[in-house]
Amino acid sequence: MIQLIFSDTIIPFNSDENEIITFLETEHIVEGYEEISNDIGSMKDLTEEEIAKHHNYANMTAYLKKLAEEFPELCTLNSIGKSVEGRELWVLVISKNPKHHIPGKPEFKYVANMHGNEVFGREALLRLAKLLLINYGSNEYLTRLVDTTRIHIMPSMNPDGYERAREGDQMVGPGRDNANGIDLNRNFPKRKIGAPVQVQPETLRIMEWSKSVPFVLSANLHGGTNIVNYPFDDFQHGRSRTGDHDIFVTLAYSYARAHSNMYKRGMRCAGNGGEDFSDPPKGITNGAEWYEVSGGMQDWMYLVPGCFEITIETNCAKFPWAKELPQFWNDHKFALIRYMDLIHHTIHGFILDEQTGKGIANATISVNSRGKILKSYEYGDYWRLITPGTYEVTFDHLHYYPVTKTVTITTDSPSFFLNVTLTPHSYQTHSHQSTTDSIASPINNSQPNSNPIFVSIFALISLVLLKF
Numbered sequence: 001m002i003q004l005i006f007s008d009t010i011i012p013f014n015s016d017e018n019e020i021i022t023f024l025e026t027e028h029i030v031e032g033y034e035e036i037s038n039d040i041g042s043m044k045d046l047t048e049e050e051i052a053k054h055h056n057y058a059n060m061t062a063y064l065k066k067l068a069e070e071f072p073e074l075c076t077l078n079s080i081g082k083s084v085e086g087r088e089l090w091v092l093v094i095s096k097n098p099k100h101h102i103p104g105k106p107e108f109k110y111v112a113n114m115h116g117n118e119v120f121g122r123e124a125l126l127r128l129a130k131l132l133l134i135n136y137g138s139n140e141y142l143t144r145l146v147d148t149t150r151i152h153i154m155p156s157m158n159p160d161g162y163e164r165a166r167e168g169d170q171m172v173g174p175g176r177d178n179a180n181g182i183d184l185n186r187n188f189p190k191r192k193i194g195a196p197v198q199v200q201p202e203t204l205r206i207m208e209w210s211k212s213v214p215f216v217l218s219a220n221l222h223g224g225t226n227i228v229n230y231p232f233d234d235f236q237h238g239r240s241r242t243g244d245h246d247i248f249v250t251l252a253y254s255y256a257r258a259h260s261n262m263y264k265r266g267m268r269c270a271g272n273g274g275e276d277f278s279d280p281p282k283g284i285t286n287g288a289e290w291y292e293v294s295g296g297m298q299d300w301m302y303l304v305p306g307c308f309e310i311t312i313e314t315n316c317a318k319f320p321w322a323k324e325l326p327q328f329w330n331d332h333k334f335a336l337i338r339y340m341d342l343i344h345h346t347i348h349g350f351i352l353d354e355q356t357g358k359g360i361a362n363a364t365i366s367v368n369s370r371g372k373i374l375k376s377y378e379y380g381d382y383w384r385l386i387t388p389g390t391y392e393v394t395f396d397h398l399h400y401y402p403v404t405k406t407v408t409i410t411t412d413s414p415s416f417f418l419n420v421t422l423t424p425h426s427y428q429t430h431s432h433q434s435t436t437d438s439i440a441s442p443i444n445n446s447q448p449n450s451n452p453i454f455v456s457i458f459a460l461i462s463l464v465l466l467k468f
């Protein structure tokens with residue numbers, strides 16, 4: 001069995017959730033509502049009047065356009081395409097320099113309202129966008145988040161379904177599906193062999209978008225209960241856990257723990273006519289162990305573009321009454337902020353060509369021969385979500401010699417900047433083996449430690465040795 005080393009503790013890979021959660025609590029890797037509130041400090045919030053209202057398509061569109069007009073330096077409003085009935089699939093991008101990808105800056109996304117009658121996520125994202133913008137420049141925590149992250153906010157993936165939905169719907173009202181009557185969270189290409197699905201316009205636009213932007217982390221907001229679930233949503237060969245199980249448990253539990261009550265034991269939506277499944281006690285569950293979904297979005301995000309995504313069930317009622325929104329907003333706001341910040345818990349940097357110094361796109365990044373093998377983006381930039389431990393990280397590309405680095409991530413330094421230089425096959429004509437060297441200290445927001453001199457010396461030594 002592969003084992004991960006967490007500081008002094010060894011936790012078996014694929015250990016169950018409880019062991020990982022105990023570790024996260026003991027090592028103080030996760031924080032609760034009050035602690036995060038203190039970390040963020042004083043911030044401007046929306047008024048109760050602003051929060052206690054729903055936004056239909058026309059109002060949502062006006063709200064987003066107004067933000068884009070008021071904060072042109074910090075956000076830009078895009079549409080990634082149209083729904084079946086021709087409504088725009090709006091995405092508000094928030095960052096310092098929001099219009100384009102900045103090499104090295106990670107991309108985050110929140111998508112809500114995929115099921116048109118599950119609406120709190122949609123309202124939460126509208127408020128979150130405004131919260132980030134009105135606090136920029138005055139709240140240090142939120143300013144740093146906006147400066148260092150490109151944040152994509154899609155309040156509604158299914159605007160057609162929303163227009164059919166009804167306020168007060170607890171569980172079974174109309175509007176869940178898109179205008180063609182298709183459940184979008186069963187509409188992505190499946191891992192399992194089955195009847196081919198008719199991929200819907202909304203699904204297709206999300207797939208194209210997610211392949212065009214190097215998303216590192218995301219969450220998909222649903223409603224109907226109060227829990228986070230993580231991939232896989234389906235079983236294959238009797239298994240439903242990914243090779244990055246510890247990371248998904250950490251992501252999911254970080255959200256649940258930051259919520260005012262999601263992490264607490266107890267019946268979640270009893271008496272609400274709600275989904276009363278087995279009631280996972282810590283507020284998180286593996287998707288398929290809860291109930292199986294094939295063709296869901298989170299599985300596809302992980303498997304195809306390599307974006308780590310969790311699914312957050314925000315509250316019991318599908319379409320709560322407007323007067324209930326302030327309470328839900330208070331429950332979720334710190335968790336929504338905290339989760340975005342986890343995008344910085346990565347090994348990240350640039351993969352560079354030794355000869356030209358330019359970034360190498362599509363180089364692979366693999367960790368301890370397990371979990372998802374990710375690829376570098378256009379500028380050679382890469383991000384690999386990680387939890388505390390010591391790892392062998394291998395960087396490889398068809399036209400280059402692979403390099404393996406040993407990286408130690410600690411609880412105190414969850415962000416590790418690592419530039420890597422690869423030697424092209426064409427540059428070195430003699431045989432060349434993969435190199436392994438250790439990086440002594442974690443680097444947090446410091447200078448790149450690209451080391452072409454080391455590579456050159458290594459190449460020289462190799463050449464001398466080969467002569468003998």
Ligand SMILES: [Zn+2]
Pocket residue numbers: 115118222223
């Ligand atoms: Zn849903």
